[in-house]
């Protein structure tokens with residue numbers, strides 16, 4: 223596969239510098255647009271609607287190489303059963319990347335990638351865990367200096383996400399908080415907006431609730447906490463760069479004991495069926511590891527993704543797009559609002575859809591599959607979708623923003 227037909231155009235649009243280069247690949251046609259957003263240049267990619275693909279990524283996973291209970295092959299087998307396309311393993315302070323590759327079962331193909339979750343073991347308080355994806359050499363030696371760690375990861379071409387940025391302690395289980403506390407850092411790719419283990423801690427403040435959530439995971443997930451959503455909105459408004467949100471399992475498959483009962487919290491397969499990150503890509507997995515790895519990390523880096531709770535109902539098919547005279551744009555993209563925007567949220571089934579601008583509600587619809595919003599106002603637009611499941615109104619989908627300038 224080769225690129226051909228490249229062109230470059232430079233346009234000046236009211237405070238916004240736009241550089242468009244179009245090129246075709248064998249399977250897709252896309253354009254790359256550079257917008258000056260918040261005084262920082264960020265890259266925008268828009269694709270033709272009909273060539274988009276959706277891959278389900280389960281990320282933030284632990285194996286026996288740190289404090290998980292399964293080996294990589296167990297995770298891959300569980301991933302195939304659960305129907306995910308990509309696993310990104312991130313053991314604590316160790317990069318085990320000679321396990322990267324595909325597992326195939328029938329027509330289904332799963333790609334396993336390896337990153338790491340780095341934290342300073344010598345710190346007096348826990349927390350400040352950093353997920354690093356896409357590097358070739360472990361970066362644990364930089365753990366004591368978070369900014370240096372992020373900078374080193376960036377210069378290695380890797381992505382960095384602040385893991386479980388808000389995290390409650392669970393006193394009755396002697397579990398501490400592992401929240402992110404060093405807010406002087408900059409230059410990170412994004413945050414883990416939704417972390418399944420963190421949510422378990424938040425919602426299981428009694429033994430009874432923990433037992434219920436361990437045995438019946440579907441009852442637990444309600445969405446990222448309000449505080450975490452507020453934190454993300456604040457970061458989006460105050461940071462000089464996009465802040466990508468991802469959803470992680472933090473899967474360990476530990477065994478939980480409650481009196482005479484015991485259960486795994488959560489088995490890998492259950493974890494992979496619940497909190498995942500869906501990425502939008504120009505192609506399906508090709509089976510060529512270098513290009514597939516690059517494609518997955520490019521989609522995450524650009525924020526072409528949404529956080530999903532697939533246990534309530536499959537979120538496959540969710541789309542948040544924006545049309546203007548330049549074309550169709552996706553989550554993570556920056557667009558010029560000057561000529562007017564048509565923002566559209568499409569949910570897989572009738573649900574409660576909310577569109578937020580700069581963290582505040584702009585429009586919501588209930589019991590609908592589509593929300594459409596016309597505007598000329600610059601702002602950071604993102605979508606949330608809620609669904610009724612097991613007697614509760616639950617957070618189901620949280621999109622990355624479209625940045626209108």
Ligand SMILES: [Zn+2]
Nearest residue numbers: 339351385400
């Ligand atoms: Zn962690």
Ligand SMILES: [Zn+2]
Nearest residue numbers: 282284339472
């Ligand atoms: Zn973890």
